[in-house]
Every structure is written in C-alpha cells, then in structure tokens.
Amino acid sequence: TDPFVEPGHTGYTLVYDAADLVVGPADADSPNRLRRIEGGALVVADGRVVAVGDTADVTREYPAENADTAVDASGKAVTPGFVDPHTHALFAGDRSDEFARKLRGESYQEILAGGGGILKTVRAVRDASTEELAANLTEHLDRMLAFGTTTVEVKSGYGLDTETELRMLDAIDSAAGAHPVDVVPTFMGAHAVPEGTDADDYVDAVVEEQLPAVAEQGVAEFCDVFCDEGAFTAAQSRRVLEAGVERGLTPKIHAEEFARIGGSEVGADVGAASADHLLNATDEDAAALAEAGVTPVLLPGTAFGLGADYADPSLFDEPAIASDFNPNCYARSMGFAATLACVGMGMTPEDALVAATRNAARAVDRDDGLGTLQPGAPGDCLVLDAPSFVHVPYEFGESTVETVVKNGGVVYE
Ligand code: NIG
Ligand code: FE
Numbered sequence: 556t557d558p559f560v561e562p563g564h565t566g567y568t569l570v571y572d573a574a575d576l577v578v579g580p581a582d583a584d585s586p587n588r589l590r591r592i593e594g595g596a597l598v599v600a601d602g603r604v605v606a607v608g609d610t611a612d613v614t615r616e617y618p619a620e621n622a623d624t625a626v627d628a629s630g631k632a633v634t635p636g637f638v639d640p641h642t643h644a645l646f647a648g649d650r651s652d653e654f655a656r657k658l659r660g661e662s663y664q665e666i667l668a669g670g671g672g673i674l675k676t677v678r679a680v681r682d683a684s685t686e687e688l689a690a691n692l693t694e695h696l697d698r699m700l701a702f703g704t705t706t707v708e709v710k711s712g713y714g715l716d717t718e719t720e721l722r723m724l725d726a727i728d729s730a731a732g733a734h735p736v737d738v739v740p741t742f743m744g745a746h747a748v749p750e751g752t753d754a755d756d757y758v759d760a761v762v763e764e765q766l767p768a769v770a771e772q773g774v775a776e777f778c779d780v781f782c783d784e785g786a787f788t789a790a791q792s793r794r795v796l797e798a799g800v801e802r803g804l805t806p807k808i809h810a811e812e813f814a815r816i817g818g819s820e821v822g823a824d825v826g827a828a829s830a831d832h833l834l835n836a837t838d839e840d841a842a843a844l845a846e847a848g849v850t851p852v853l854l855p856g857t858a859f860g861l862g863a864d865y866a867d868p869s870l871f872d873e874p875a876i877a878s879d880f881n882p883n884c885y886a887r888s889m890g891f892a893a894t895l896a897c898v899g900m901g902m903t904p905e906d907a908l909v910a911a912t913r914n915a916a917r918a919v920d921r922d923d924g925l926g927t928l929q930p931g932a933p934g935d936c937l938v939l940d941a942p943s944f945v946h947v948p949y950e951f952g953e954s955t956v957e958t959v960v961k962n963g964g965v966v967y968e
Contacts, residue, residue: 566600566621566622566623567598567599567600567605567617567621567622567623567963568598568599568600568622568623568624568625568626568934568960568963568964568965569596569597569598569613569614569617569619569622569624569625569626570596570597570598570625570626570628570633570936570938570960571596571597571610571613571614571619571625571626571627571628572594572596572610572627572628572629573592573594573595573596573597573610573628573629573631573632573633573938574593574594574628574629574630574631574632574942574943575591575592575593575595575631575632575633575942575943575944576591576592576593576595576596576597576607576628576632576633576928577589577590577591577632577633577634577635577908577928577944578590578591578592578595578607578927578928578929579635579909579912579913579926579927579928579929579932580909580913580927587905588903588905588906588909589905589908589909589944591944592607592608592609594609594610594611595607595608595609595610595633596608596609596610596612596613596614596617597613597633597928597934597936598613598617598622599934599936599960599962599963600934600963601963602933602934602962602963603930603931603932603933603934603963604924604928604929604930604931604932604933604934605617605930606930607928607929607930624963624964624965626938626958626960626965628938630942631938631939631940631941631942631957632938632939632941632942632943632944632946632955633928633936633937633938633939634703634908634912634928634936634937634939634944634947635912635913635926635927635928635932635935635936635937636703636704636705636706636912636935636936636937636959636960636961637702637703637704637705637706637889637890637911637912637915637937638704638705638706638707638875638911638912638915638916638918638919638921638925638926639699639704639706639707639708639877639878639880639889639892639911639915640708640739640829640850640852640875640877640915640916640918640919641708641710641829641831641852641854641877641878641879641918642707642708642709642710642877642878642879642880642881643709643710643712643713643743643746643879643880643881643882644692644695644696644699644707644709644880644881644887645688645691645692645695645709645710645711645713645723645726645727645730646676646679646680646691646713646881646882647676647679647680647682647683647687647688647691647713648675648676648678648679648680648683648882649679649882650671650672650675650676650882650883653666653671653672653675653882653883657861657862663813663861663883664784664785664813667747667785668785670750672747672883673712673713673746673747674747674749674750676713676882677713677714677715677719677747677749679713680713680714680719680723681714681716681719685722685725685726685729686726688722688723688726689725689726689727689729689730690730692709692726692727692730693730693733693734695880695887696730696731696734696736696738697734698887699736699878699880699887699888699889700734700735700736700959700966700967701954701956701959701967702887702888702889702890702954702956703889703890703937703954703956703959704736704878704887704889705735705736705737705933705935705937705959705961706736706737706738706739706916706919706921706925706935707736707737707738707739708738708739708740708741708777708877708918708919709727709731709738709739709740709741710741710742710743710746710779711723711724711727711740711741711742711743711744711746711775712742712743712744712745712746712747712779712781713746714744715744715746715747715749715757716749716760716765717760717764717765717768720742720744720765720768720769721768721769721772724740724742724769724772724774724775725772725774727740727774728740728774735961735964735966735967736961737961739776739777739919740774740775740776740777741775741776741777741778741779741807742765742766742769742775742777742778742779742799742804743778743779743780743781744760744761744765744766744769744795745757745758745761745779745780745781745786745787745791745792745795746779746780746781746786747781747786748786748787754787754788754791755791758787758791758794758795761795761798762794762795762798766778766795766798766799766802766804767802769802769804770802770803770804775804776804776805776920777804777805777806777807777828777919777920778795778796778799778800778802778804778805778806778807779806779807779808779809780792780795780796780808780809781809782808782809782810782816782817782818782821783809783810783811783812783813783814783816783818784813784814784816785813786809788816789816789817789818789820789821792808792818792821793821793824793825796808796821796825796827797825800825800826805827805828805920806822806825806826806827806828807822807827807828807829807830807831808821808822808825808827808829808830808831809831809832810822810830810831810832810833810836810840811832811833811834811835811836811840812832812833812834812835812857813834813835814835815835815836815837815840818830819833819836819840819841819843819844819849820840820843822844822847822849823843823844823846823847823849824847826847826848826849827847827849828849828850828917828918828919828920829849829850829851829852829875829917829918829919830844830849830850830851830852831851831852831853831854831877831879831918832852832853832854832857832866833851833852833853833866833870833871834858834863834864834865834866836851836866836867836870837870838870840870841870841871841872844871845871845872850873850874850875850914850917850918851871851872851873851874851875852874852875852876852877852915852918853865853866853868853871853874853875853876853877853896853900853910854866854876854877854878854879854884854892855876855892855895855896855899855900856878856879856880856884856886856891856892856895857879857883857884858895858899859895859899860883860884860885860886861883865895865899865900866900867900868896868900868901868902868906868910869901873909873910873914873917874910874914875910875911875914875915875917875918876889876892876893876896876907876910876911876914876915877889877892877915877918878891878892888954889911890947890948890950890951890954890955890956891951891952892911893907893908893910893911893947893948894948894949894951896910896911896948897948898948898951904944904945904947904948904949907947907948908944908947908948911947912926912927913925913926913927914926933962934960934961934962934963935960935961935962936959936960937956937957937958937959937960938956938957938958938959938960939955939956939957940955940956940957941955
C-alpha cells in the first residue's frame with residue numbers, strides 16, 4: 556500500500572463534473588482513438604479506480620457527500636497520470652558548459668569521447684554521497700510530480716563501478732520510498748566505457764561483478780545498455796542483457812540513436828520490454844520489435860536538445876514517449892515531450908497522450924491498467940487547468956497540471 560494514502564482508509568475519492576475525462580485508449584472497434592467522457596466522474600477506493608462514467612450515474616452510487624475527498628473538475632480535463640518510462644534522473648554535477656559547446660558545433664559523441672558527457676557526470680556522482688544523490692533525485696521527482704508524472708523509470712549508470720552503481724540504486728530506493736511518485740529502478744552499468752578501460756574488459760566487469768551484486772542487492776527491476784557507436788556493440792549489449800536475464804532483470808536497450816548498429820535486433824532477440832531512441836531505426840527494425848512485443852520508446856526531447864532529426868513514429872505500432880531527463884536533456888516535463896511528439900514528430904494529440912500513458916506503462920512492463928483510468932487501474936489522475944486534454948501538448952513551456960491524484964490521494968495541488 557502507498558504510504559501517502561491514509562492507513563485504514565475505507566472511503567473513496569471522487570473527481571466529478573470533468574469537462575473532458577480521458578479514460579484511456581478506446582476499444583479496438585471504436586472510431587475514436589480515446590474513450591472520453593464529457594461531464595465525467597471517477598471514483599478511487601483502496602488505491603484503484605472503482606467507477607468511471609457520467610457524473611450523474613457515478614454519484615448515485617458514490618455521492619460527493621460521502622467521499623473522503625471530492626474534487627470538483629468542472630470546466631477541466633482529467634487524464635491518467637503520466638508514466639515516464641526512460642530517465643537518467645539520478646545524477647550530480649552540472650553540464651551546462653556542454654550545452655554551450657554543443658551550440659558551438661561540438662557533437663555529443665565528440666564530447667563523450669573526450670571524457671565529458673556521461674563521463675563528466677560519472678566523476679560528479681562518484682564524489683557525491685548517497686544522501687546527496689537521493690536528495691538530488693527527490694528534487695527532480697518533486698518537479699516531475701508537479702508536471703503530472705505519477706510513475707517514472709530511473710536508471711543507474713553514472714557509477715560505472717560496482718560500489719557506485721549499488722549506491723545509485725540505493726539512492727533511488729531511498730528517494731522512491733519517501734515520495735508519492737512510483738519509481739521503477741533500472742540498472743545501467745553498461746552506460747559508457749569508463750576512461751582508460753577496454754570495452755570488453757568493462758563488459759566482463761558488468762557481467763561478472765556488477766550484475767551479481769545488483770541482483771543480490773535486489774533493487775533493480777530492469778537492465779539497460781547503451782548500444783551505439785562510441786558505447787557498446789550489439790554483441791556486447793547482447794551479452795550484458797542475457798546475463799541480466801539470468802539474474803532476473805528484464806532487458807531494455809538504447810538502440811539506433813546515433814548509428815544503426817543492431818540494437819533493435821538484440822532487443823527483439825532477448826525479449827526486451829522496450830527499445831528506446833530509435834532515431835535511425837528502419838521498418839525492418841520496427842517490424843522486429845513489433846513481432847517480439849518490444850515497446851518502442853521515442854525520446855523527442857533528446858532529438859530536440861541535440862538539434863537532431865526526430866524518430867519517425869509512423870514506423871512503429873503503439874510507441875511510447877519519455878522525457879529522457881538527464882544532464883544532456885534537461886527536461887522533466889512529459890507535457891513538453893508530448894508537445895515535441897506532436898509538433899516535431901507529427902503525432903496526433905490523441906496518440907501523444909496514449910504514448911505518454913498506456914504505452915509508457917507497457918514500456919515498464921505494467922499491465923494492471925496503469926496509464927488508463929479503467930476500473931481496476933491505479934487511481935492516478937491529473938486535473939488540468941484546461942478544458943480538454945489537447946491542452947497538454949498545445950500549451951508548451953508551462954504546465955497545465957493543477958491537481959495530481961496518486962492512488963486516490965491528492966499529492967499535488
Ligand atoms: O538516453 N544515450 C545515452 N544515455 C542518455 C544520455 C545520458 C547523458 O548524456 O548523461 C540518453 O540520452
Ligand atoms: Fe537514456
């Protein structure tokens with residue numbers, strides 16, 4: 556049970572009179588992409604949605620007077636909470652100098668090859684205490700919650716040695732335990748090759764030392780790898796992810812971001828939950844992912860920040876989007892990711908909303924209705940200071956989120 560829902564809670568939370576209540580994707584035979592209710596209401600009890608429908612119908616069974624909390628959403632849109640399925644939100648230090656260098660023409664990969672980028676953050680993270688790391692993450696989780704994110708995936712990968720990778724996962728665990736946002740922890744020892752180390756030797760260390768220690772510590776749920784030029788080859792990535800599977804960690808892969816080197820194929824072969832970035836993916840890659848049931852995760856903020864071409868969402872079935880919040884992509888807002896998905900990548904507002912909710916839940920292997928407001932789903936919803944969900948991508952540079960309900964409790968307003 557969630558610590559932010561009152562213990563012994565026996566009543567319910569009611570959100571009513573919503574101008575535009577987005578329940579989630581519509582049934583396959585519906586002409587509409589989304590199931591939306593004008594004048595809708597939603598009831599959450601024991602953390603789960605127990606009723607959704609027209610306000611008059613719902614309040615007959617669940618009157619506002621009997622609710623523990625009743626939120627009047629008249630004139631406002633209500634959507635599922637955002638699920639952000641790809642972040643590197645735990646870090647230390649500052650890389651604003653690299654923002655300026657990139658604007659002067661240096662590439663991400665040149666900066667990384669010169670010991671900057673991920674490797675700069677690694678030095679800062681190794682120097683930070685576990686408490687400082689957890690405090691940094693808490694600050695970011697606070698901001699993400701204010702932007703409407705109710706579930707977020709967070710990766711390690713700025714330690715690149717066993718001790719620091721474990722400390723990162725500990726920091727994720729302790730920040731998550733004290734925060735209303737649900738955090739999905741991912742081990743990413745194979746995020747970069749540490750300076751002065753041979754890549755194959757480092758992969759040996761990830762497989763033989765880091766993974767057993769991470770599995771023993773028991774915090775991480777997924778194992779991810781940066782499969783790209785200047786990072787890990789397809790063969791090295793496969794080795795890491797297969798070793799992760801043996802240790803009970805579900806694979807994820809950074810694939811075809813800068814170069815198309817076979818990451819999608821590896822992701823499909825190992826049964827990854829998601830393959831992410833995919834800027835250089837082909838239809839062949841998309842087909843392989845679809846056939847293997849791997850959720851494609853597109854990260855428009857990263858392409859935007861790098862001035863690169865966006866991924867092509869039309870290649871993929873049911874893609875998710877994520878913020879990819881990290882020191883190279885300093886954007887914590889899923890609403891902004893949705894704006895870029897529409898304006899930059901050409902997605903419809905409907906598709907962007909599904910990508911940021913239900914499809915994003917698939918990318919972190921949640922199949923309990925997360926990312927929708929169907930009966931049985933987690934009671935995580937957003938009340939927007941806007942009359943329709945379209946305002947999520949339509950209003951950019953600020954947040955439309957007025958109230959956040961997590962497991963039935965108001966956690967932000
Ligand atoms: O997903 N591409 C690799 N990893 C991150 C960037 C991490 C960093 O630059 O610190 C990403 O964009
Ligand atoms: Fe990433």
